Amino acid sequence: MALDKIKIKKNAESIIGLMKTGYQYSLSKLEEITRIGTTELCLALLVLIQENRVEQYQGEDGIRYAIR
Numbered sequence: 001m002a003l004d005k006i007k008i009k010k011n012a013e014s015i016i017g018l019m020k021t022g023y024q025y026s027l028s029k030l031e032e033i034t035r036i037g038t039t040e041l042c043l044a045l046l047v048l049i050q051e052n053r054v055e056q057y058q059g060e061d062g063i064r065y066a067i068r
Contacts, residue, residue, distance in 0.1 A: 003043070011036050011044035016053060016067070024064040 011034075018033050019025060025033075031041055045065060048054035055068050 008040070008043045008047055011040050012047045012051075015041070015044055015048065019054070019065075019067050021067050024059060024066045026059075026062055026064060030065065 014036070015030065015034055019030075027038070027041070030036075030045075031038060034041060036044065045054060045056070049056055052068055054065055056063060056065055058064075
């Protein structure tokens, strides 16, 4: 399966559009609100983390994601 960089970028923009500043999200919550599959979601989050648009950190109940 080849990586579709355009789709990954599109998913990344969709995620940013749905995330609210000041909120923290678990992976399962992001899956729920974006309706993007796990693999595609993780790839899009990786792009956003590399671009310093989203941060990933360890919360009390697991990994969390938030807009920078």
